[in-house]
Amino acid sequence: MFSNLSTPTADPLLGMMQQFRDDPSADKVDLGIGIYKDGQGNAPVLATVKQAEAFLVESQKSKAYVSSAGNEDYNRLTRELIFGANSGLLARSQAIQTPGGTGALRVAGDFANRLKPGCKVFLPNPTWPNHPSLLAAAGLEVVSYPYYDVASGKLQFDRMIEALRAAGPGDLVLFHGCCHNPGGADPSLAQWAEIAELLASTGAMPLIDLAYLGFGDGLDEDAAGVRLLAERLPEMLIASSYSKNFAVYRERVGALTLVAKDETTARHAHGHLLPVVRTNYSMPPDHGASVVAHILGNAALRKTWEGEVAEMRERINGMRTKLVSALAGRTTRDFGFLGEQRGMFAMLGITPADAERMKVDHHVHITSSGRVNVAGLTDKNVGHVANAIVAVCG
Numbered sequence: 551m552f553s554n555l556s557t558p559t560a561d562p563l564l565g566m567m568q569q570f571r572d573d574p575s576a577d578k579v580d581l582g583i584g585i586y587k588d589g590q591g592n593a594p595v596l597a598t599v600k601q602a603e604a605f606l607v608e609s610q611k612s613k614a615y616v617s618s619a620g621n622e623d624y625n626r627l628t629r630e631l632i633f634g635a636n637s638g639l640l641a642r643s644q645a646i647q648t649p650g651g652t653g654a655l656r657v658a659g660d661f662a663n664r665l666k667p668g669c670k671v672f673l674p675n676p677t678w679p680n681h682p683s684l685l686a687a688a689g690l691e692v693v694s695y696p697y698y699d700v701a702s703g704k705l706q707f708d709r710m711i712e713a714l715r716a717a718g719p720g721d722l723v724l725f726h727g728c729c730h731n732p733g734g735a736d737p738s739l740a741q742w743a744e745i746a747e748l749l750a751s752t753g754a755m756p757l758i759d760l761a762y763l764g765f766g767d768g769l770d771e772d773a774a775g776v777r778l779l780a781e782r783l784p785e786m787l788i789a790s791s792y793s794k795n796f797a798v799y800r801e802r803v804g805a806l807t808l809v810a811k812d813e814t815t816a817r818h819a820h821g822h823l824l825p826v827v828r829t830n831y832s833m834p835p836d837h838g839a840s841v842v843a844h845i846l847g848n849a850a851l852r853k854t855w856e857g858e859v860a861e862m863r864e865r866i867n868g869m870r871t872k873l874v875s876a877l878a879g880r881t882t883r884d885f886g887f888l889g890e891q892r893g894m895f896a897m898l899g900i901t902p903a904d905a906e907r908m909k910v911d912h913h914v915h916i917t918s919s920g921r922v923n924v925a926g927l928t929d930k931n932v933g934h935v936a937n938a939i940v941a942v943c944g
């Protein structure tokens with residue numbers, strides 16, 4: 551069965567990690583896969599995570615199965631983080647722990663496909679490259695909608711609204727909750743309100759990918775759009791990830807949260823999610839979620855973690871400003887928009903051939919789409935990266 555298989559191609563993002571390792575240059579800079587690096591270029595374990603891990607090693611009494619929904623404290627704390635500790639949305643929402651945000655997206659896709667087989671999922675253009683294949687693998691029909699104009703560095707809001715009129719009841723519309731990957735541009739609150747109005751009129755359900763909470767303007771600020779949609783719409787799904795804001799990438803810590811029209815419906819829908827999990831991976835891995843639950847549930851650790859998130863956010867936003875200054879007046883394109891955008895990613899608006907030149911000639915590794923991981927910039931490498939962009943963009 552295996553002998554007729556063709557030569558496999560590497561995943562566009564995961565494959566970059568190996569390419570970077572294989573680059574022998576002392577000047578190489580990794581701006582590929584979305585990992586936060588500190589000012590020294592390291593991706594360390596957060597101090598709060600280390601403390602929580604030590605606590606768990608000492609206190610955990612059993613490794614017995616939990617359930618398909620995972621850690622119940624974690625699920626409650628996740629909903630409280632997304633909606634706010636006193637939000638009325640807590641009553642009509644439910645969450646399950648998943649293996650990363652990717653696992654949550656897949657469960658969401660499988661669930662939607664059970665509810666309306668072959669339903670459509672509308673994806674922003676551009677989007678995370680794994681979205682189309684992941685949701686198509688769940689049996690959904692993938693439709694693209696205009697979102698961000700790479701050439702101008704701006705949202706295509708009117709075109710987006712026009713295109714989304716085609717999404718109907720039982721279809722999903724995926725939005726990035728904050729810090730859009732790869733564009734870095736998010737709707738304003740007024741625009742989220744327009745989106746809510748449109749979805750209320752068409753009956754399509756939002757599926758929010760929330761992977762960068764806290765990396766834009768703050769934990770509550772970044773959740774504002776999601777909260778607005780949840781308050782104004784009867785139903786939604788939120789695939790969230792703690793990979794970035796707890797730096798627990800390899801532990802696979804995510805959640806799928808659903809909002810329903812009332813408490814009873816939310817509980818029923820939660821019950822129907824569980825067989826989707828049971829027939830796939832049975833139940834999620836415990837360790838990373840227990841670490842996150844311990845931190846979010848402990849007032850002192852949580853305060854320290856909020857400081858850690860603020861530090862990561864401020865460093866990213868600071869590097870955006872430094873990159874803009876290092877490029878100012880040196881290129882035909884004005885890169886000022888990079889300083890106004892938020893999150894880990896930015897699009898340079900260059901061709902795949904130019905992205906290849908960045909890598910081969912300057913050892914600056916970015917994706918072939920021209921996406922830069924701003925969180926990989928440091929004071930030491932920003933000048934080199936700016937020179938590479940100037941050399942390639944002219």
Ligand code: LMR
Nearest residue numbers: 563582583584585678731
């Ligand atoms: C990225 O976009 O680089 C991250 O979300 C990591 C991944 O899994 O692709």
